[in-house]
Amino acid sequence: MQTYAQGTEIWIKHEEEVWIQAEIVTANDKEIIVKSNEDPNSRIVLGPHEPIFLRTSDVFTSEGLSVLDDLCQLTHLHEPAVLSSLQNRFDIDKIYTFTGPILIALNPFKGIPNLYDEDVLRSFMSTKPSSKPHVFNTANATYRGICDRKKSQTVLISGESGAGKTETTKFVMKFLAMAGASDGEVTNVEKQVLESNPLLEAFGNARTLRNDNSSRFGKFIELQFRSSGKDAASLGVAGENCRLCGARIQTYLLEKVRVCDQQEGERNYHLFYEACAAAALASQSNYSYPQRIQNVKKELTLNLEGFSDLSTFAYLTRSSCKTLKDVDDIEMFERRIHVRHCLSGAKT
Numbered sequence: 001m002q003t004y005a006q007g008t009e010i011w012i013k014h015e016e017e018v019w020i021q022a023e024i025v026t027a028n029d030k031e032i033i034v035k036s037n038e039d040p041n042s043r044i045v046l047g048p049h050e051p052i053f054l055r056t057s058d059v060f061t062s063e064g065l066s067v068l069d070d071l072c073q074l075t076h077l078h079e080p081a082v083l084s085s086l087q088n089r090f091d092i093d094k095i096y097t098f099t100g101p102i103l104i105a106l107n108p109f110k111g112i113p114n115l116y117d118e119d120v121l122r123s124f125m126s127t128k129p130s131s132k133p134h135v136f137n138t139a140n141a142t143y144r145g146i147c148d149r150k151k152s153q154t155v156l157i158s159g160e161s162g163a164g165k166t167e168t169t170k171f172v173m174k175f176l177a178m179a180g181a182s183d184g185e186v187t188n189v190e191k192q193v194l195e196s197n198p199l200l201e202a203f204g205n206a207r208t209l210r211n212d213n214s215s216r217f218g219k220f221i222e223l224q225f226r227s228s229g230k231d232a233a234s235l236g237v238a239g240e241n242c243r244l245c246g247a248r249i250q251t252y253l254l255e256k257v258r259v260c261d262q263q264e265g266e267r268n269y270h271l272f273y274e275a276c277a278a279a280a281l282a283s284q285s286n287y288s289y290p291q292r293i294q295n296v297k298k299e300l301t302l303n304l305e306g307f308s309d310l311s312t313f314a315y316l317t318r319s320s321c322k323t324l325k326d327v328d329d330i331e332m333f334e335r336r337i338h339v340r341h342c343l344s345g346a347k348t
């Protein structure tokens with residue numbers, strides 16, 4: 001049996017906090033007595049065969065937090081060490097962490113200043129994939145794999161509902177669509193690929209109890225690249241330069257039952273509410289937003305006559321939830337109309 005010195009720093013389980021910091025007071029063949037850091041007078045008795053989770057603070061910030069970029073560098077690779085390391089990083093807005101080649105992303109549920117700015121994207125684009133954990137770095141590694149190794153690359157994004165998969169996918173797509181555009185000019189194809197998400201989300205995303213914009217379908221996105229015939233020196237890196245030339249999105253497993261039934265607090269697919277809100281606006285003789293009404297009316301003559309009263313639709317009134325916090329359905333509708341015209345090549 002392993003012996004532990006007095007004062008050895010460890011983690012112990014806690015009902016509310018999950019894990020808390022503690023240290024060993026005494027240890028012998030029969031028992032290990034520990035005290036929690038929170039309450040130095042506490043005494044907790046562990047059995048001699050209970051697992052001991054050693055605690056070492058690996059790399060410190062000025063606040064004393066452990067903030068290693070890669071979990072594989074942790075001295076002790078066990079649950080409390082991993083969780084506390086991720087928590088410490090999250091607390092200082094470092095939401096990305098490597099675990100070997102895998103990137104862990106924690107959903108901040110808030111905008112983090114400058115994290116995805118255009119110049120940040122370009123700075124990743126103009127360097128080799130680095131050891132800096134960021135979704136753009138992973139996208140860059142994918143891009144360089146296509147250009148330099150001429151091999152198909154796959155990015156697998158997984159997580160529970162609300163974890164941030166949809167948003168992460170968009171960042172990866174944005175990077176890949178803009179990669180190679182050393183002149184900063186985005187081609188029509190690149191634009192269309194970037195604009196495809198709002199339309200898909202209109203028909204396939206809905207409010208659930210866990211996520212206001214939950215994707216209720218699966219998708220496999222294939223982006224196709226061709227060599228641009230230039231080298232990547234203009235981007236500041238060695239190797240060939242490729243550009244996006246096409247895309248194919250395969251959708252599957254749409255939650256069809258949501259069309260006719262939604263549980264309380266959830267909604268049907270976004271588009272229905274947005275169309276109704278837009279139709280209601282267009283039927284008003286309110287001239288405070290003339291351009292807005294004009295845009296909406298133009299679309300209504302095409303498609304949406306008769307949608308203006310949401311309460312007349314049985315499938316939109318199963319749940320009392322009709323609107324989303326901080327989301328303007330009319331604005332979303334206008335954005336989607338704009339995208340539809342972009343995709344069909346028409347001008348808005």
Ligand SMILES: Nc1ncnc2c1ncn2[C@@H]1O[C@H](COP(=O)(O)OP(=O)(O)OP(=O)(O)O)[C@@H](O)[C@H]1O
Nearest residue numbers: 107109110161162163164165166167211213214215
């Ligand atoms: N990187 C991020 N920065 C800021 N907010 C984010 C980020 N990622 C996700 N969010 C927020 O979390 C919400 C849920 O994220 P998202 O829709 O991507 O989850 P999801 O994993 O795709 O969920 P589902 O499986 O239900 O579709 C987003 O609408 C957004 O508000």
